[in-house]
Amino acid sequence: MRRTVFNEDHEAFRATLRDFIEKEVVPVHREWEQVGHPPRDFYRRLGDLGVLGIEVPQEFGGAGETSYKYQAVVTEELTRAGVSFGSYSVHANLILPYLMAYATQEQKKRWLPGFARGDIMTAIAMTEPSTGSDLANISTRATLSEDGRHYVVNGAKTFITGGVLADLILVVVRTTPFDPGDRRAGLSILCVETASEGFAVGRKLDKIGLKTTDTAELSFSDVKVPAENLLGQEGKAFSYLSHNLAQERLAIALGSAAAAEAALRHAIAYVKDRT
Ligand SMILES: Cc1cc2nc3c(=O)[nH]c(=O)nc-3n(C[C@H](O)[C@H](O)[C@H](O)COP(=O)(O)OP(=O)(O)OC[C@H]3O[C@@H](n4cnc5c(N)ncnc54)[C@H](O)[C@@H]3O)c2cc1C
Incomplete structure:
Protein backbone atom coordinates (compact mmCIF):
# COMPACT_ATOMS: atom_id res chain seq x y z
CA MET A 1 0.00 0.00 0.00
CA ARG A 2 1.38 3.40 -0.96
CA ARG A 3 1.25 5.92 1.84
CA THR A 4 0.57 9.57 1.19
CA VAL A 5 0.73 10.73 4.78
CA PHE A 6 4.41 11.77 4.74
CA ASN A 7 5.91 14.45 2.48
CA GLU A 8 9.47 14.93 1.13
CA ASP A 9 10.64 16.67 4.30
CA HIS A 10 9.50 13.76 6.44
CA GLU A 11 11.23 11.31 4.11
CA ALA A 12 14.48 13.33 4.17
CA PHE A 13 14.31 13.30 7.98
CA ARG A 14 13.66 9.55 7.86
CA ALA A 15 16.77 8.97 5.71
CA THR A 16 18.98 10.99 8.07
CA LEU A 17 17.56 9.23 11.11
CA ARG A 18 17.92 5.77 9.55
CA ASP A 19 21.58 6.49 8.85
CA PHE A 20 22.11 7.79 12.41
CA ILE A 21 20.46 4.72 13.92
CA GLU A 22 22.51 2.34 11.80
CA LYS A 23 25.80 4.06 12.56
CA GLU A 24 25.42 5.24 16.14
CA VAL A 25 22.79 3.09 17.81
CA VAL A 26 22.72 -0.42 16.31
CA PRO A 27 26.42 -1.14 17.04
CA VAL A 28 26.11 -0.24 20.76
CA HIS A 29 22.53 -1.23 21.47
CA ARG A 30 23.45 -4.58 23.02
CA GLU A 31 25.63 -2.75 25.57
CA TRP A 32 22.77 -0.39 26.41
CA GLU A 33 20.53 -3.41 26.98
CA GLN A 34 23.03 -4.86 29.40
CA VAL A 35 23.39 -1.60 31.34
CA GLY A 36 19.64 -0.96 31.20
CA HIS A 37 19.75 2.45 29.50
CA PRO A 38 21.78 4.52 27.02
CA PRO A 39 24.62 6.63 28.41
CA ARG A 40 23.31 9.95 29.79
CA ASP A 41 25.19 11.88 27.09
CA PHE A 42 23.34 10.06 24.33
CA TYR A 43 20.28 12.17 25.14
CA ARG A 44 22.36 15.32 24.60
CA ARG A 45 23.37 13.83 21.24
CA LEU A 46 19.66 13.46 20.40
CA GLY A 47 19.23 17.07 21.50
CA ASP A 48 22.05 18.20 19.17
CA LEU A 49 20.38 16.33 16.31
CA GLY A 50 17.12 18.17 17.02
CA VAL A 51 15.22 14.96 17.76
CA LEU A 52 14.16 16.02 21.27
CA GLY A 53 12.97 19.44 20.19
CA ILE A 54 10.89 18.59 17.13
CA GLU A 55 7.65 19.76 18.71
CA VAL A 56 9.17 22.27 21.15
CA PRO A 57 8.26 25.84 20.07
CA GLN A 58 11.06 27.78 18.37
CA GLU A 59 11.10 30.42 21.11
CA PHE A 60 12.25 27.67 23.50
CA GLY A 61 14.92 26.23 21.22
CA GLY A 62 12.91 23.64 19.27
CA ALA A 63 11.77 23.25 15.67
CA GLY A 64 8.18 24.24 16.48
CA GLU A 65 6.54 21.40 14.54
CA THR A 66 2.89 21.05 15.41
CA SER A 67 2.27 17.83 13.52
CA TYR A 68 2.93 14.47 15.15
CA LYS A 69 4.33 13.09 11.89
CA TYR A 70 8.04 13.57 12.66
CA GLN A 71 7.63 11.73 15.94
CA ALA A 72 5.83 9.04 13.97
CA VAL A 73 8.87 8.74 11.70
CA VAL A 74 11.13 8.33 14.75
CA THR A 75 8.90 5.58 16.15
CA GLU A 76 8.81 3.79 12.79
CA GLU A 77 12.56 3.95 12.25
CA LEU A 78 13.42 2.76 15.76
CA THR A 79 11.02 -0.15 15.44
CA ARG A 80 12.30 -0.96 11.96
CA ALA A 81 15.83 -1.26 13.31
CA GLY A 82 14.69 -3.14 16.43
CA VAL A 83 16.27 -0.59 18.77
CA SER A 84 15.19 2.13 21.17
CA PHE A 85 16.46 5.52 22.26
CA GLY A 86 15.96 4.59 25.94
CA SER A 87 13.29 6.70 27.57
CA TYR A 88 13.13 9.10 24.61
CA SER A 89 9.58 8.10 23.77
CA VAL A 90 8.20 8.97 27.21
CA HIS A 91 10.16 12.23 27.19
CA ALA A 92 9.13 13.42 23.72
CA ASN A 93 5.77 11.72 23.15
CA LEU A 94 4.29 11.68 26.60
CA ILE A 95 5.71 14.49 28.69
CA LEU A 96 5.89 17.26 26.13
CA PRO A 97 2.11 17.36 25.59
CA TYR A 98 1.67 17.91 29.35
CA LEU A 99 4.19 20.75 29.41
CA MET A 100 2.73 22.34 26.29
CA ALA A 101 -0.83 22.14 27.57
CA TYR A 102 -0.44 22.98 31.24
CA ALA A 103 2.91 24.69 31.94
CA THR A 104 2.92 28.44 32.45
CA GLN A 105 5.07 30.64 30.21
CA GLU A 106 7.58 30.93 33.07
CA GLN A 107 7.73 27.13 33.47
CA LYS A 108 8.16 26.65 29.72
CA LYS A 109 11.02 29.14 29.77
CA ARG A 110 12.60 27.30 32.67
CA TRP A 111 12.30 23.75 31.33
CA LEU A 112 11.76 23.56 27.57
CA PRO A 113 15.19 24.74 26.32
CA GLY A 114 16.88 22.07 28.50
CA PHE A 115 14.22 19.56 27.46
CA ALA A 116 15.06 20.13 23.79
CA ARG A 117 18.85 19.99 24.35
CA GLY A 118 18.67 16.78 26.38
CA ASP A 119 19.98 18.54 29.48
CA ILE A 120 16.67 18.00 31.29
CA MET A 121 15.37 14.47 30.79
CA GLU A 234 -4.33 21.91 41.89
CA GLY A 235 -6.82 19.02 41.93
CA LYS A 236 -7.07 18.71 38.14
CA ALA A 237 -4.54 15.94 37.50
CA PHE A 238 -7.09 13.23 36.81
CA SER A 239 -8.61 15.10 33.89
CA TYR A 240 -5.13 16.03 32.57
CA LEU A 241 -4.08 12.38 32.63
CA SER A 242 -7.23 11.23 30.81
CA HIS A 243 -6.91 13.96 28.21
CA ASN A 244 -3.41 12.93 27.18
CA LEU A 245 -4.24 9.26 26.76
CA ALA A 246 -5.23 9.75 23.10
CA GLN A 247 -1.69 10.59 21.97
CA GLU A 248 -0.21 7.85 24.18
CA ARG A 249 -2.47 5.35 22.46
CA LEU A 250 -1.53 6.70 19.02
CA ALA A 251 2.18 6.23 19.81
CA ILE A 252 1.55 2.64 20.95
CA ALA A 253 -0.52 1.90 17.83
CA LEU A 254 2.19 3.30 15.57
CA GLY A 255 4.90 1.28 17.26
CA SER A 256 2.77 -1.87 17.03
CA ALA A 257 2.07 -1.40 13.31
CA ALA A 258 5.76 -0.73 12.63
CA ALA A 259 6.75 -3.81 14.68
CA ALA A 260 4.32 -5.99 12.70
CA GLU A 261 5.82 -4.70 9.45
CA ALA A 262 9.38 -5.31 10.68
CA ALA A 263 8.47 -8.85 11.78
CA LEU A 264 7.02 -9.58 8.35
CA ARG A 265 10.12 -8.16 6.64
CA HIS A 266 12.44 -10.27 8.80
CA ALA A 267 10.31 -13.38 8.24
CA ILE A 268 10.30 -12.94 4.46
CA ALA A 269 14.08 -12.38 4.39
CA TYR A 270 14.59 -15.44 6.56
CA VAL A 271 12.45 -17.85 4.54
CA LYS A 272 14.06 -16.66 1.30
CA ASP A 273 17.53 -17.17 2.71
CA ARG A 274 16.99 -20.52 4.46
CA THR A 275 17.42 -23.77 2.58
C1 LIG B 1 7.50 -1.36 31.17
C2 LIG B 1 6.59 -0.51 31.98
C3 LIG B 1 6.78 0.88 32.02
C4 LIG B 1 5.94 1.67 32.79
N1 LIG B 1 6.17 3.02 32.84
C5 LIG B 1 5.42 3.77 33.66
C6 LIG B 1 5.71 5.17 33.81
O1 LIG B 1 6.61 5.72 33.17
N2 LIG B 1 4.97 5.87 34.69
C7 LIG B 1 3.96 5.30 35.42
O2 LIG B 1 3.35 6.00 36.20
N3 LIG B 1 3.66 4.00 35.31
C8 LIG B 1 4.36 3.22 34.44
N4 LIG B 1 4.07 1.89 34.33
C9 LIG B 1 3.01 1.31 35.12
C10 LIG B 1 1.76 1.05 34.33
O3 LIG B 1 1.12 2.27 34.05
C11 LIG B 1 0.92 0.11 35.16
O4 LIG B 1 1.53 -1.16 35.06
C12 LIG B 1 -0.50 0.07 34.72
O5 LIG B 1 -1.14 1.25 35.11
C13 LIG B 1 -1.24 -1.14 35.28
O6 LIG B 1 -1.12 -1.17 36.64
P1 LIG B 1 -0.69 -2.51 37.39
O7 LIG B 1 0.54 -3.04 36.74
O8 LIG B 1 -0.67 -2.23 38.85
O9 LIG B 1 -1.83 -3.53 37.07
P2 LIG B 1 -3.25 -3.62 37.79
O10 LIG B 1 -3.91 -2.29 37.85
O11 LIG B 1 -3.11 -4.37 39.07
O12 LIG B 1 -4.02 -4.51 36.76
C14 LIG B 1 -3.77 -5.93 36.64
C15 LIG B 1 -4.76 -6.49 35.67
O13 LIG B 1 -6.10 -6.31 36.17
C16 LIG B 1 -6.90 -5.62 35.22
N5 LIG B 1 -7.80 -4.70 35.90
C17 LIG B 1 -7.45 -3.67 36.72
N6 LIG B 1 -8.54 -3.05 37.20
C18 LIG B 1 -9.60 -3.70 36.68
C19 LIG B 1 -11.01 -3.53 36.80
N7 LIG B 1 -11.52 -2.57 37.56
N8 LIG B 1 -11.79 -4.37 36.11
C20 LIG B 1 -11.29 -5.37 35.34
N9 LIG B 1 -9.96 -5.57 35.20
C21 LIG B 1 -9.13 -4.76 35.85
C22 LIG B 1 -5.90 -4.87 34.33
O14 LIG B 1 -6.42 -4.64 33.04
C23 LIG B 1 -4.74 -5.84 34.30
O15 LIG B 1 -4.92 -6.83 33.32
C24 LIG B 1 4.88 1.08 33.54
C25 LIG B 1 4.68 -0.31 33.48
C26 LIG B 1 5.52 -1.08 32.73
C27 LIG B 1 5.28 -2.58 32.71
Whole structure:
Protein backbone atom coordinates (compact mmCIF):
# COMPACT_ATOMS: atom_id res chain seq x y z
CA MET A 1 0.00 0.00 0.00
CA ARG A 2 1.38 3.40 -0.96
CA ARG A 3 1.25 5.92 1.84
CA THR A 4 0.57 9.57 1.19
CA VAL A 5 0.73 10.73 4.78
CA PHE A 6 4.41 11.77 4.74
CA ASN A 7 5.91 14.45 2.48
CA GLU A 8 9.47 14.93 1.13
CA ASP A 9 10.64 16.67 4.30
CA HIS A 10 9.50 13.76 6.44
CA GLU A 11 11.23 11.31 4.11
CA ALA A 12 14.48 13.33 4.17
CA PHE A 13 14.31 13.30 7.98
CA ARG A 14 13.66 9.55 7.86
CA ALA A 15 16.77 8.97 5.71
CA THR A 16 18.98 10.99 8.07
CA LEU A 17 17.56 9.23 11.11
CA ARG A 18 17.92 5.77 9.55
CA ASP A 19 21.58 6.49 8.85
CA PHE A 20 22.11 7.79 12.41
CA ILE A 21 20.46 4.72 13.92
CA GLU A 22 22.51 2.34 11.80
CA LYS A 23 25.80 4.06 12.56
CA GLU A 24 25.42 5.24 16.14
CA VAL A 25 22.79 3.09 17.81
CA VAL A 26 22.72 -0.42 16.31
CA PRO A 27 26.42 -1.14 17.04
CA VAL A 28 26.11 -0.24 20.76
CA HIS A 29 22.53 -1.23 21.47
CA ARG A 30 23.45 -4.58 23.02
CA GLU A 31 25.63 -2.75 25.57
CA TRP A 32 22.77 -0.39 26.41
CA GLU A 33 20.53 -3.41 26.98
CA GLN A 34 23.03 -4.86 29.40
CA VAL A 35 23.39 -1.60 31.34
CA GLY A 36 19.64 -0.96 31.20
CA HIS A 37 19.75 2.45 29.50
CA PRO A 38 21.78 4.52 27.02
CA PRO A 39 24.62 6.63 28.41
CA ARG A 40 23.31 9.95 29.79
CA ASP A 41 25.19 11.88 27.09
CA PHE A 42 23.34 10.06 24.33
CA TYR A 43 20.28 12.17 25.14
CA ARG A 44 22.36 15.32 24.60
CA ARG A 45 23.37 13.83 21.24
CA LEU A 46 19.66 13.46 20.40
CA GLY A 47 19.23 17.07 21.50
CA ASP A 48 22.05 18.20 19.17
CA LEU A 49 20.38 16.33 16.31
CA GLY A 50 17.12 18.17 17.02
CA VAL A 51 15.22 14.96 17.76
CA LEU A 52 14.16 16.02 21.27
CA GLY A 53 12.97 19.44 20.19
CA ILE A 54 10.89 18.59 17.13
CA GLU A 55 7.65 19.76 18.71
CA VAL A 56 9.17 22.27 21.15
CA PRO A 57 8.26 25.84 20.07
CA GLN A 58 11.06 27.78 18.37
CA GLU A 59 11.10 30.42 21.11
CA PHE A 60 12.25 27.67 23.50
CA GLY A 61 14.92 26.23 21.22
CA GLY A 62 12.91 23.64 19.27
CA ALA A 63 11.77 23.25 15.67
CA GLY A 64 8.18 24.24 16.48
CA GLU A 65 6.54 21.40 14.54
CA THR A 66 2.89 21.05 15.41
CA SER A 67 2.27 17.83 13.52
CA TYR A 68 2.93 14.47 15.15
CA LYS A 69 4.33 13.09 11.89
CA TYR A 70 8.04 13.57 12.66
CA GLN A 71 7.63 11.73 15.94
CA ALA A 72 5.83 9.04 13.97
CA VAL A 73 8.87 8.74 11.70
CA VAL A 74 11.13 8.33 14.75
CA THR A 75 8.90 5.58 16.15
CA GLU A 76 8.81 3.79 12.79
CA GLU A 77 12.56 3.95 12.25
CA LEU A 78 13.42 2.76 15.76
CA THR A 79 11.02 -0.15 15.44
CA ARG A 80 12.30 -0.96 11.96
CA ALA A 81 15.83 -1.26 13.31
CA GLY A 82 14.69 -3.14 16.43
CA VAL A 83 16.27 -0.59 18.77
CA SER A 84 15.19 2.13 21.17
CA PHE A 85 16.46 5.52 22.26
CA GLY A 86 15.96 4.59 25.94
CA SER A 87 13.29 6.70 27.57
CA TYR A 88 13.13 9.10 24.61
CA SER A 89 9.58 8.10 23.77
CA VAL A 90 8.20 8.97 27.21
CA HIS A 91 10.16 12.23 27.19
CA ALA A 92 9.13 13.42 23.72
CA ASN A 93 5.77 11.72 23.15
CA LEU A 94 4.29 11.68 26.60
CA ILE A 95 5.71 14.49 28.69
CA LEU A 96 5.89 17.26 26.13
CA PRO A 97 2.11 17.36 25.59
CA TYR A 98 1.67 17.91 29.35
CA LEU A 99 4.19 20.75 29.41
CA MET A 100 2.73 22.34 26.29
CA ALA A 101 -0.83 22.14 27.57
CA TYR A 102 -0.44 22.98 31.24
CA ALA A 103 2.91 24.69 31.94
CA THR A 104 2.92 28.44 32.45
CA GLN A 105 5.07 30.64 30.21
CA GLU A 106 7.58 30.93 33.07
CA GLN A 107 7.73 27.13 33.47
CA LYS A 108 8.16 26.65 29.72
CA LYS A 109 11.02 29.14 29.77
CA ARG A 110 12.60 27.30 32.67
CA TRP A 111 12.30 23.75 31.33
CA LEU A 112 11.76 23.56 27.57
CA PRO A 113 15.19 24.74 26.32
CA GLY A 114 16.88 22.07 28.50
CA PHE A 115 14.22 19.56 27.46
CA ALA A 116 15.06 20.13 23.79
CA ARG A 117 18.85 19.99 24.35
CA GLY A 118 18.67 16.78 26.38
CA ASP A 119 19.98 18.54 29.48
CA ILE A 120 16.67 18.00 31.29
CA MET A 121 15.37 14.47 30.79
CA THR A 122 11.85 13.90 32.05
CA ALA A 123 9.62 11.11 33.34
CA ILE A 124 6.08 10.78 34.64
CA ALA A 125 5.27 9.05 37.91
CA MET A 126 1.70 7.91 38.43
CA THR A 127 1.95 4.25 39.43
CA GLU A 128 2.54 3.28 43.06
CA PRO A 129 3.31 -0.04 44.74
CA SER A 130 -0.42 -0.47 45.45
CA THR A 131 -1.93 1.67 42.68
CA GLY A 132 -1.86 0.77 39.00
CA SER A 133 -4.92 1.05 36.76
CA ASP A 134 -6.97 2.65 39.50
CA LEU A 135 -5.17 5.98 39.65
CA ALA A 136 -7.80 7.50 41.91
CA ASN A 137 -6.20 5.43 44.64
CA ILE A 138 -2.89 7.37 44.54
CA SER A 139 -1.60 7.98 48.04
CA THR A 140 1.67 9.89 47.54
CA ARG A 141 0.91 13.04 49.51
CA ALA A 142 1.85 16.66 48.90
CA THR A 143 1.14 19.16 51.66
CA LEU A 144 1.40 22.87 51.01
CA SER A 145 3.55 24.72 53.56
CA GLU A 146 1.85 27.34 55.74
CA ASP A 147 3.46 30.19 53.83
CA GLY A 148 2.28 28.61 50.56
CA ARG A 149 5.78 28.59 49.11
CA HIS A 150 6.39 24.90 48.76
CA TYR A 151 4.83 21.46 48.94
CA VAL A 152 6.24 18.65 51.03
CA VAL A 153 5.99 15.32 49.22
CA ASN A 154 5.99 11.87 50.84
CA GLY A 155 5.35 8.52 49.18
CA ALA A 156 6.62 6.02 46.67
CA LYS A 157 6.23 5.29 42.97
CA THR A 158 7.12 2.26 40.92
CA PHE A 159 7.55 1.16 37.27
CA ILE A 160 8.70 4.66 36.30
CA THR A 161 10.19 4.76 32.81
CA GLY A 162 13.31 6.91 32.64
CA GLY A 163 13.28 7.09 36.43
CA VAL A 164 16.99 6.42 36.85
CA LEU A 165 18.28 9.17 34.59
CA ALA A 166 15.46 11.72 34.78
CA ASP A 167 16.21 15.26 35.91
CA LEU A 168 12.58 16.39 36.20
CA ILE A 169 9.68 14.10 37.06
CA LEU A 170 6.00 14.91 36.72
CA VAL A 171 4.73 13.30 39.91
CA VAL A 172 1.03 12.72 40.44
CA VAL A 173 0.31 13.47 44.08
CA ARG A 174 -2.66 13.74 46.37
CA THR A 175 -3.09 17.35 47.48
CA THR A 176 -6.40 16.82 49.29
CA PRO A 177 -7.57 13.71 51.14
CA PHE A 178 -9.35 10.92 49.28
CA ASP A 179 -13.04 11.62 48.83
CA PRO A 180 -15.14 8.48 48.18
CA GLY A 181 -17.89 10.74 46.79
CA ASP A 182 -15.59 12.07 44.05
CA ARG A 183 -12.77 9.59 43.48
CA ARG A 184 -11.18 11.74 40.77
CA ALA A 185 -10.77 14.82 42.93
CA GLY A 186 -7.71 15.87 44.89
CA LEU A 187 -4.88 14.81 42.56
CA SER A 188 -2.30 17.26 41.23
CA ILE A 189 0.91 17.13 39.19
CA LEU A 190 4.12 18.45 40.73
CA CYS A 191 7.31 18.74 38.67
CA VAL A 192 9.96 17.37 40.99
CA GLU A 193 13.62 18.04 40.34
CA THR A 194 15.49 14.82 41.04
CA ALA A 195 18.35 16.74 42.67
CA SER A 196 15.92 17.62 45.51
CA GLU A 197 16.79 16.46 49.00
CA GLY A 198 14.70 13.47 50.10
CA PHE A 199 14.21 12.15 46.58
CA ALA A 200 15.76 8.75 45.91
CA VAL A 201 15.85 6.23 43.10
CA GLY A 202 15.33 2.73 44.44
CA ARG A 203 15.70 -0.47 42.43
CA LYS A 204 16.11 -0.35 38.67
CA LEU A 205 13.63 -3.05 37.69
CA ASP A 206 14.74 -5.94 35.55
CA LYS A 207 12.31 -6.58 32.68
CA ILE A 208 11.74 -9.28 30.08
CA GLY A 209 11.69 -6.69 27.30
CA LEU A 210 12.25 -2.96 26.72
CA LYS A 211 15.72 -3.52 28.09
CA THR A 212 17.09 -0.08 27.28
CA THR A 213 14.44 1.87 29.17
CA ASP A 214 15.34 2.34 32.79
CA THR A 215 12.25 1.45 34.82
CA ALA A 216 12.62 2.45 38.43
CA GLU A 217 11.19 2.65 41.89
CA LEU A 218 11.23 6.13 43.38
CA SER A 219 10.80 7.38 46.91
CA PHE A 220 9.96 10.76 48.35
CA SER A 221 10.76 11.61 51.97
CA ASP A 222 9.79 15.15 52.90
CA VAL A 223 10.82 16.39 49.47
CA LYS A 224 10.36 20.16 49.28
CA VAL A 225 8.92 21.17 45.91
CA PRO A 226 8.52 24.90 45.15
CA ALA A 227 4.86 25.91 44.68
CA GLU A 228 5.82 27.29 41.25
CA ASN A 229 6.48 23.67 40.15
CA LEU A 230 2.78 22.83 40.26
CA LEU A 231 1.71 21.90 36.73
CA GLY A 232 -1.67 23.34 35.81
CA GLN A 233 -4.23 23.67 38.58
CA GLU A 234 -4.33 21.91 41.89
CA GLY A 235 -6.82 19.02 41.93
CA LYS A 236 -7.07 18.71 38.14
CA ALA A 237 -4.54 15.94 37.50
CA PHE A 238 -7.09 13.23 36.81
CA SER A 239 -8.61 15.10 33.89
CA TYR A 240 -5.13 16.03 32.57
CA LEU A 241 -4.08 12.38 32.63
CA SER A 242 -7.23 11.23 30.81
CA HIS A 243 -6.91 13.96 28.21
CA ASN A 244 -3.41 12.93 27.18
CA LEU A 245 -4.24 9.26 26.76
CA ALA A 246 -5.23 9.75 23.10
CA GLN A 247 -1.69 10.59 21.97
CA GLU A 248 -0.21 7.85 24.18
CA ARG A 249 -2.47 5.35 22.46
CA LEU A 250 -1.53 6.70 19.02
CA ALA A 251 2.18 6.23 19.81
CA ILE A 252 1.55 2.64 20.95
CA ALA A 253 -0.52 1.90 17.83
CA LEU A 254 2.19 3.30 15.57
CA GLY A 255 4.90 1.28 17.26
CA SER A 256 2.77 -1.87 17.03
CA ALA A 257 2.07 -1.40 13.31
CA ALA A 258 5.76 -0.73 12.63
CA ALA A 259 6.75 -3.81 14.68
CA ALA A 260 4.32 -5.99 12.70
CA GLU A 261 5.82 -4.70 9.45
CA ALA A 262 9.38 -5.31 10.68
CA ALA A 263 8.47 -8.85 11.78
CA LEU A 264 7.02 -9.58 8.35
CA ARG A 265 10.12 -8.16 6.64
CA HIS A 266 12.44 -10.27 8.80
CA ALA A 267 10.31 -13.38 8.24
CA ILE A 268 10.30 -12.94 4.46
CA ALA A 269 14.08 -12.38 4.39
CA TYR A 270 14.59 -15.44 6.56
CA VAL A 271 12.45 -17.85 4.54
CA LYS A 272 14.06 -16.66 1.30
CA ASP A 273 17.53 -17.17 2.71
CA ARG A 274 16.99 -20.52 4.46
CA THR A 275 17.42 -23.77 2.58
C1 LIG B 1 7.50 -1.36 31.17
C2 LIG B 1 6.59 -0.51 31.98
C3 LIG B 1 6.78 0.88 32.02
C4 LIG B 1 5.94 1.67 32.79
N1 LIG B 1 6.17 3.02 32.84
C5 LIG B 1 5.42 3.77 33.66
C6 LIG B 1 5.71 5.17 33.81
O1 LIG B 1 6.61 5.72 33.17
N2 LIG B 1 4.97 5.87 34.69
C7 LIG B 1 3.96 5.30 35.42
O2 LIG B 1 3.35 6.00 36.20
N3 LIG B 1 3.66 4.00 35.31
C8 LIG B 1 4.36 3.22 34.44
N4 LIG B 1 4.07 1.89 34.33
C9 LIG B 1 3.01 1.31 35.12
C10 LIG B 1 1.76 1.05 34.33
O3 LIG B 1 1.12 2.27 34.05
C11 LIG B 1 0.92 0.11 35.16
O4 LIG B 1 1.53 -1.16 35.06
C12 LIG B 1 -0.50 0.07 34.72
O5 LIG B 1 -1.14 1.25 35.11
C13 LIG B 1 -1.24 -1.14 35.28
O6 LIG B 1 -1.12 -1.17 36.64
P1 LIG B 1 -0.69 -2.51 37.39
O7 LIG B 1 0.54 -3.04 36.74
O8 LIG B 1 -0.67 -2.23 38.85
O9 LIG B 1 -1.83 -3.53 37.07
P2 LIG B 1 -3.25 -3.62 37.79
O10 LIG B 1 -3.91 -2.29 37.85
O11 LIG B 1 -3.11 -4.37 39.07
O12 LIG B 1 -4.02 -4.51 36.76
C14 LIG B 1 -3.77 -5.93 36.64
C15 LIG B 1 -4.76 -6.49 35.67
O13 LIG B 1 -6.10 -6.31 36.17
C16 LIG B 1 -6.90 -5.62 35.22
N5 LIG B 1 -7.80 -4.70 35.90
C17 LIG B 1 -7.45 -3.67 36.72
N6 LIG B 1 -8.54 -3.05 37.20
C18 LIG B 1 -9.60 -3.70 36.68
C19 LIG B 1 -11.01 -3.53 36.80
N7 LIG B 1 -11.52 -2.57 37.56
N8 LIG B 1 -11.79 -4.37 36.11
C20 LIG B 1 -11.29 -5.37 35.34
N9 LIG B 1 -9.96 -5.57 35.20
C21 LIG B 1 -9.13 -4.76 35.85
C22 LIG B 1 -5.90 -4.87 34.33
O14 LIG B 1 -6.42 -4.64 33.04
C23 LIG B 1 -4.74 -5.84 34.30
O15 LIG B 1 -4.92 -6.83 33.32
C24 LIG B 1 4.88 1.08 33.54
C25 LIG B 1 4.68 -0.31 33.48
C26 LIG B 1 5.52 -1.08 32.73
C27 LIG B 1 5.28 -2.58 32.71
